[in-house]
Amino acid sequence: MPSLLDPGVERDPYPLYRTLREGFPLVRDELLGAWLLSRYADVRAALVDARLGASGAGPSPACQGLLEPALRAAAERTAFVLARRIAGRREVDLVAEFSAWLPAAAAVAALGLPWEDAARVREWCRTGPAHPGGRHPELGGLLRRHIARRRAHPGTGLLSVLCDARVDGQALRDDTVTGLAGTLLTGGGEAAAHALASFLANLLDHPAQLDLVRARPELIPGAWAESLRRDPPAPVVLRRALVPISLGGTTLPTGAVVACLVGSAGRDPFRFADPDRYDIFRAGPADPADPAHLAFGAGQSFCPAAALAALTAECGLRALLAAMPGLRWAPGFRPAPRGLMARAPRLLLVRPS
Numbered sequence: 001m002p003s004l005l006d007p008g009v010e011r012d013p014y015p016l017y018r019t020l021r022e023g024f025p026l027v028r029d030e031l032l033g034a035w036l037l038s039r040y041a042d043v044r045a046a047l048v049d050a051r052l053g054a055s056g057a058g059p060s061p062a063c064q065g066l067l068e069p070a071l072r073a074a075a076e077r078t079a080f081v082l083a084r085r086i087a088g089r090r091e092v093d094l095v096a097e098f099s100a101w102l103p104a105a106a107a108v109a110a111l112g113l114p115w116e117d118a119a120r121v122r123e124w125c126r127t128g129p130a131h132p133g134g135r136h137p138e139l140g141g142l143l144r145r146h147i148a149r150r151r152a153h154p155g156t157g158l159l160s161v162l163c164d165a166r167v168d169g170q171a172l173r174d175d176t177v178t179g180l181a182g183t184l185l186t187g188g189g190e191a192a193a194h195a196l197a198s199f200l201a202n203l204l205d206h207p208a209q210l211d212l213v214r215a216r217p218e219l220i221p222g223a224w225a226e227s228l229r230r231d232p233p234a235p236v237v238l239r240r241a242l243v244p245i246s247l248g249g250t251t252l253p254t255g256a257v258v259a260c261l262v263g264s265a266g267r268d269p270f271r272f273a274d275p276d277r278y279d280i281f282r283a284g285p286a287d288p289a290d291p292a293h294l295a296f297g298a299g300q301s302f303c304p305a306a307a308l309a310a311l312t313a314e315c316g317l318r319a320l321l322a323a324m325p326g327l328r329w330a331p332g333f334r335p336a337p338r339g340l341m342a343r344a345p346r347l348l349l350v351r352p353s
């Protein structure tokens with residue numbers, strides 16, 4: 001029986017995804033210890049099925065509307081600085097110098113924390129509990145020190161806003177502020193950085209579409225959503241059966257783990273015509289930001305930071321395009337995405353001009 005842990009799958013899972021969709025739509029992966037679902041319709045149905053519990057930390061208000069204006073301003077500023085810093089180089093790796101930094105550094109800037117914290121936050125995103133919603137244990141210590149300082153000497157940024165906030169006349173408790181700020185800093189793990197790397201790779205691979213997006217920035221949301229469909233950064237979303245559940249004629253016992261293969265669902269030809277093709281117009285004009293991809297999950301645990309991730313990516317792309325009019329691959333370079341649970345190219349060698 002095929003397994004996600006078979007050799008080579010981490011580099012190129014698409015042949016296996018096809019085999020699964022065509023011949024084994026629900027199959028037990030003994031090596032992984034999970035049931036695999038690979039067809040778009042089945043994955044979507046499982047994600048919204050209340051009998052299958054999610055493993056996430058629960059939605060956090062940290063990811064809701066309050067944060068959006070502050071994060072947008074911080075992401076614009078941070079992306080501008082990062083892009084200007086590399087614009088004059090002959091050749092540059094956009095992962096090491098840009099996409100791996102932007103989400104963490106933008107969150108640090110939005111909270112009003114010092115720039116030096118960005119390196120630590122980036123490292124915690126890389127090594128901390130896997131997304132979704134995870135927070136690195138050392139984050140609490142860092143935030144508590146900043147909170148104590150802000151309570152004594154209010155400053156600018158979201159952390160001061162949270163420290164000053166009153167609910168029914170009461171200040172928010174330290175652990176509430178830590179929870180909110182912590183989710184913003186590391187709740188996405190590396191997902192946002194990986195998604196940004198794949199987004200840049202897809203556009204650089206399609207220079208004509210990149211030119212269109214450069215000329216018409218209103219096409220960016222569709223281009224971003226299409227990249228998430230084709231190359232989701234978290235291609236496997238796990239669920240656990242809360243009760244015995246019958247799927248496609250097979251009964252799974254309580255506790256069975258179901259791996260919803262979002263990466264396979266996004267390439268299902270029964271849902272998406274010519275699914276391997278990257279096409280920024282795929283969703284059509286009706287709702288360019290929603291080509292029905294499942295990269296943020298679905299149902300009750302739908303990623304609460306989907307809009308924040310989109311705005312960070314948009315600010316990042318705009319800053320790069322503004323600073324680098326001739327942005328293109330370095331001669332001979334081809335991106336090589338890898339990773340099973342967290343997937344993205346780890347190197348993006350470009351010529352900025």
Ligand code: HEM
Pocket residue numbers: 047054055056057058059060063131132133134183184185186187188189191192193195232233234237295296297298299300301302303304305306308309
């Ligand atoms: C492009 C970037 C991102 C992608 C593709 C992504 C994807 C996902 C997915 C697939 C889930 C699980 C949904 C489910 O179980 O149905 C999730 C949950 C979650 N994500 Fe994200 N995410 C991203 C960025 C972020 C960021 C930046 C944050 C924090 C600021 C974040 C915070 C969370 C939280 C807290 C949950 C748990 C929700 C719950 O359990 O109800 N995500 N995300």
